[in-house]
Amino acid sequence: MAAGFKTVEPLEYYRRFLKENCRPDGRELGEFRTTTVNIGSISTADGSALVKLGNTTVICGIKAEFAAPPTDAPDKGYIVPNVDLPPLCSSRFRSGPPGEEAQVASQFIADVIENSQIIQKEDLCISPGKLSWVLYCDIICLDYDGNILDACTFALLAALKNAQLPEVTINEETGLAEVNLKKKSYLNIRTHPVATSFAVFDDTLLIVDPTGEEEHLATGTLTVVMDEEGKLCCLHKPGGSGLTGAKLQDCMSRAVTRHKEVKKLMDEVIKSMKPK
Amino acid sequence: MEGTLPAAAKTCAESGTESGPRGPGCSLRHFACEQNLLSRPDGSASFLQGDTSVLAGVYGPAEVKVSKEIFNKATLEVILRPKIGLPGVAEKSRERLIRNTCEAVVLGTLHPRTSITVVLQVVSDAGSLLACCLNAACMALVDAGVPMRALFCGVTCALNSDGTLVLDPTAKQEKEARAVLTFALDSVERKLLMSTTKGLYSAAELQQCLAAAQAASQHVFRFYRESLQRRYSKS
Numbered sequence: 001m002a003a004g005f006k007t008v009e010p011l012e013y014y015r016r017f018l019k020e021n022c023r024p025d026g027r028e029l030g031e032f033r034t035t036t037v038n039i040g041s042i043s044t045a046d047g048s049a050l051v052k053l054g055n056t057t058v059i060c061g062i063k064a065e066f067a068a069p070p071t072d073a074p075d076k077g078y079i080v081p082n083v084d085l086p087p088l089c090s091s092r093f094r095s096g097p098p099g100e101e102a103q104v105a106s107q108f109i110a111d112v113i114e115n116s117q118i119i120q121k122e123d124l125c126i127s128p129g130k131l132s133w134v135l136y137c138d139i140i141c142l143d144y145d146g147n148i149l150d151a152c153t154f155a156l157l158a159a160l161k162n163a164q165l166p167e168v169t170i171n172e173e174t175g176l177a178e179v180n181l182k183k184k185s186y187l188n189i190r191t192h193p194v195a196t197s198f199a200v201f202d203d204t205l206l207i208v209d210p211t212g213e214e215e216h217l218a219t220g221t222l223t224v225v226m227d228e229e230g231k232l233c234c235l236h237k238p239g240g241s242g243l244t245g246a247k248l249q250d251c252m253s254r255a256v257t258r259h260k261e262v263k264k265l266m267d268e269v270i271k272s273m274k275p276k
Numbered sequence: 277m278e279g280t281l282p283a284a285a286k287t288c289a290e291s292g293t294e295s296g297p298r299g300p301g302c303s304l305r306h307f308a309c310e311q312n313l314l315s316r317p318d319g320s321a322s323f324l325q326g327d328t329s330v331l332a333g334v335y336g337p338a339e340v341k342v343s344k345e346i347f348n349k350a351t352l353e354v355i356l357r358p359k360i361g362l363p364g365v366a367e368k369s370r371e372r373l374i375r376n377t378c379e380a381v382v383l384g385t386l387h388p389r390t391s392i393t394v395v396l397q398v399v400s401d402a403g404s405l406l407a408c409c410l411n412a413a414c415m416a417l418v419d420a421g422v423p424m425r426a427l428f429c430g431v432t433c434a435l436n437s438d439g440t441l442v443l444d445p446t447a448k449q450e451k452e453a454r455a456v457l458t459f460a461l462d463s464v465e466r467k468l469l470m471s472t473t474k475g476l477y478s479a480a481e482l483q484q485c486l487a488a489a490q491a492a493s494q495h496v497f498r499f500y501r502e503s504l505q506r507r508y509s510k511s
Contacts, residue, residue, distance in 0.1 A: 100368055100371075100372060103365045103368040103369065104368060104369050104372050106365055107365050107366060107368070107369035108369070111474065114474075115473075115474055115475055115476060116476065117476075219380075220376075220380065227476070230478060230479065231476045231477060231478050232473070232476070232477055232478065232479060232482060233476055234473055235457070235471050235472075235473045235482065236471070236472060236473075237468065237469075237470055237471040237472070238372055238373045238376040238377075238470060238472075239373060239374075239375065239376020239377040239378070239379060239380050239460070239469060239470045240376055240379075240380055240469070240470075241380055241467075241469075242380070242461075242462050242465065242467025242468055242469050243467060243468045244465075244467055244468070245468075245483055245486055245487070248468065248482070248483070248486070249479070249483070252479040252482075
């Protein structure tokens with residue numbers, strides 16, 4: 001009977017739960033789904049991470065290649081993120097050129113990388129004006145169940161922490177680059193941006209980590225990206241119902257606690273990988 | 277039909293040059309708006325903020341493709357064309373922001389299974405582009421007679437490295453700023469409809485910028501009201 005009611009009146013069904021301050025999957029309004037992360041699973045990539053946020057599964061792979069640095073910034077490298085939402089992850093996506101959702105997510109990740117200065121582009125330069133690294137960060141969603149931006153940011157961060165670049169020396173005589181695959185070093189990650197997404201319901205209630213159904217029923221979404229000092233890298237609110245300053249403040253405090261949770265998880269994972 | 281800021285505020289808003297000092301009271305650039313300038317779209321508006329200028333056209337409510345129709349609401353579509361080059365991923369992201377902002381205010385349920393298309397063309401970009409696009413879109417929607425629950429306006433804030441706030445920054449100020457925040461506010465309760473930011477800043481600075489943007493939006497809404505009053509009072 002509940003299933004029938006849910007199909008006919010999904011919003012009313014949902015409101016019944018919200019009145020009791022909980023959600024259909026049993027979570028509180030401010031509770032995140034179980035987050036699991038697995039790093040180094042792709043052996044052919046220089047760095048990789050798989051993040052699961054409940055059912056939402058996102059995998060990020062980093063490949064490093066050579067390129068000539070840009071002419072207007074000869075001491076900088078490139079970081080090129082790309083988010084792909086294939087038809088595999090959800091029935092709403094068709095095969096073909098990236099849809100709007102994928103493009104918006106790619107732009108969001110590019111903004112987070114640039115705003116938070118997670119990697120200084122100067123660190124990616126091998127020889128100024130001649131050779132630099134370009135990091136291709138491919139983020140692919142394997143299962144879409146809402147809150148894709150949080151999962152992508154976390155996957156990117158974990159993959160970058162896991163990525164190892166080989167040492168490159170420029171041979172003075174030939175002018176060619178010599179790659180030493182035996183000697184690899186980790187990237188210098190300066191900040192740890194963590195994204196926290198909220199969904200707005202009926203112009204008043206704020207819930208954290210919306211699932212796919214909740215996103216569909218919500219009247220607005222908000223994503224806050226914070227780094228460890230409490231500085232905001234990105235406040236992404238693409239329209240939707242209005243929010244007052246006080247509500248924003250609540251979101252900030254939730255984002256701070258989320259950052260601590262994620263950082264702890266990341267540190268545990270990195271520590272378990274180190275003996276390799 | 278032109279509308280400009282009232283004389284009292286004009287003195288501090290006339291900072292046509294980039295190096296012009298701005299008063300602490302209202303530091304927005306000179307505005308101008310012209311409506312109903314295009315003959316084909318149902319509504320059109322051209323919004324000028326300093327040297328930034330955006331032209332908007334609205335078609336709707338009109339026929340919608342069956343694949344895009346929503347059974348109980350109007351389908352809103354936004355197309356943003358940059359001044360030079362082909363639209364890219366950044367334009368798509370901006371289109372999404374403007375579209376969601378319009379969806380929050382337009383009463384789509386009054387026109388189900390129709391489409392409302394907003395086309396924005398960037399004529400010149402001298403800073404605060406997204407805010408100018410939002411203002412042009414709002415004026416064009418009003419000109420087209422699309423039912424809305426509130427008006428909205430865009431305000432841009434730039435934070436310098438020493439912590440000072442500059443409202444409605446020019447392109448040069450945007451480049452030198454530590455962070456640039458763009459907000460869309462509604463006219464009824466000055467709530468935050470949309471926000472997009474660039475750069476690093478603290479939560480306290482965010483609240484400061486939001487408060488400054490809310491104060492500045494008063495001027496924008498007053499300007500909308502006067503420009504529309506002037507237009508319709510001629511009859």
